[in-house]
Amino acid sequence: MNLHLISGFLGSGKTTAIQTACKALMEQGLSVGVITNDQGIKLVDTGFFESHSIPNRQVINGCFCCNYNALDKNIQSLIQTNNPEVIFAESVGSCTDIVATVMKPLLQFRKDVTVTVSTFADVRLLQMLFVEKKNLFNKEVQYIYTKQLEEAGVIVVSKIDLVNEETLNSVQRFLQDQYPGRKIIYINGTSDESTTQWLNVITNRTNHFIPSSLDIDYSIYGAGEAMLAWLDAELKIESDINDAQQTAIQLAQLIYNTIQKEGLTIGHLKFLIDNTIKISYTASEDDSALNEIYNSGSSSILINARIQTTPAFLSSLIHEAVQQTEKENNCVIVKEGFASFRPGYPTPTHRITV
Structure with missing residues (x-):
């Protein structure tokens, strides 16, 4: 079974791309499942997946890393109920350090799964934060955003249909300069063709490709979450x-x-x-x-x-x-x-x- 961990900041297009990917996979005859995650208890995204008849579970009251046992329980529940060939686990948008706290534990304790990590980033927000250097967030919040990009197995730049070529090129130059050698793909999460490109990339990833664990300051990380x-x-x-x-x-x-x-x-x-x-x-x-x-x-x-x-x-x-x-x-x-x-x-x- 393939389990795709999806990280990325709040509003980065994760849910839309997952829904499009699930639709494409189901049309191919594959069974899928989704696990949503949030600090709250009543999630819009859960209702969204239910409205599209996509089997789903949710981990609430905290991120995957702090509720690992709940994540594992929901993986098992989906396996027993729906036997999915692919599970997408979408982490809460303020979460980072997912490689050390979720991916590596899954690989250690669940030998039956192949695990990948994709980090989504809205192309417009990348442009605003790093090219135009706008101070949208407090430095502690932006620390979380930067750490998410740093640990990405694959950086998925989303919503490219919403920007012009000049903006896209400026973001591409920034990412190529800051993350040389990193696998970076650019998608429109509402497009079957574009999302299939992302699926092809992560499907070809194996457990032999494991990103490095972050060097992270949890006091700054925790302070950033507390500012939201x-x-x-x-x-x-x-x-x-x-x-x-x-x-x-x-x-x-x-x-x-x-x-x-x-x-x-x-x-x-x-x-x-x-x-x-x-x-x-x-x-x-x-x-x-x-x-x-x-x-x-x-x-x-x-x-x-x-x-x-x-x-x-x-x-x-x-x-x-x-x-x-x-x-x-x-x-x-x-x-x-x-x-x-x-x-x-x-x-x-x-x-x-x-």
């Missing part, structure tokens, strides 16, 4: 005029606009409406693509926000957006679940450095 506020909310919108789904979309856009107005840097901001419409915003831009909207008297909306701010301030912004939406649309919005917090200090279950 996590917010998960489950809302129910009730409308007497059957426009609840449109109201949910307006709420998502209002939350994004409010965060932008406050000048806060977005890791990722994801919304799943009625388990069918996914809206995503990142530090680099709006990545949303809306499906057809239906008239309905009620609508559900799941929010995953990872923003560089405090949990209290992020919560206040969301509450204010909800109240404004209720007033402007003459609807009722019920909070069925709401949590905002900072990630805990990373404490890996295993760490193999040799």
Whole structure:
């Protein structure tokens, strides 16, 4: 069985590429599975994979490295239930040191799997951070981003369809200069052909190719994670005029606009409406693509926000957006679940450095 670990910063296009890859593999008659991961407990990405009928599990309340036993349990559950030939395990976007804490333990304890590591990076964010040298994140957060690239088995530069040739060339020059000899591929994660290129690369990788473990300062790593506020909310919108789904979309856009107005840097901001419409915003831009909207008297909306701010301030912004939406649309919005917090200090279950 092939197990592909997918790392990369928040909003780097991991989920989209995995979904496209799963679709391509299933069309070839191969069985697949996905394991999602987050510091929270209710994930937009899990609902997204379920909406595409892709077998999935999730590791919650912490990253793969700090919940290795849960990851292993979910791998076994997928094997017993679906017997996948390929599993994609998508780590939370603020996680690094995945080679030492996840890949090498898997290779040591699971002799039945071939393991690869791909690190995704949004081409636009690479341009902003390293070519234009914009200070989007605090230095501790950017430390995590840089360490993810440093340990990559394969660097997957995503969303190349969203930039011009000049931007792509400047990012290519930067990566070739900073990571000489590294396998780097450039993809559009929504394209079957482009994603197949990535699949071909990682499928040909074997357990004989194991990236080096990171030399990493966990005090800086932990501080970087603590600078990001996590917010998960489950809302129910009730409308007497059957426009609840449109109201949910307006709420998502209002939350994004409010965060932008406050000048806060977005890791990722994801919304799943009625388990069918996914809206995503990142530090680099709006990545949303809306499906057809239906008239309905009620609508559900799941929010995953990872923003560089405090949990209290992020919560206040969301509450204010909800109240404004209720007033402007003459609807009722019920909070069925709401949590905002900072990630805990990373404490890996295993760490193999040799």
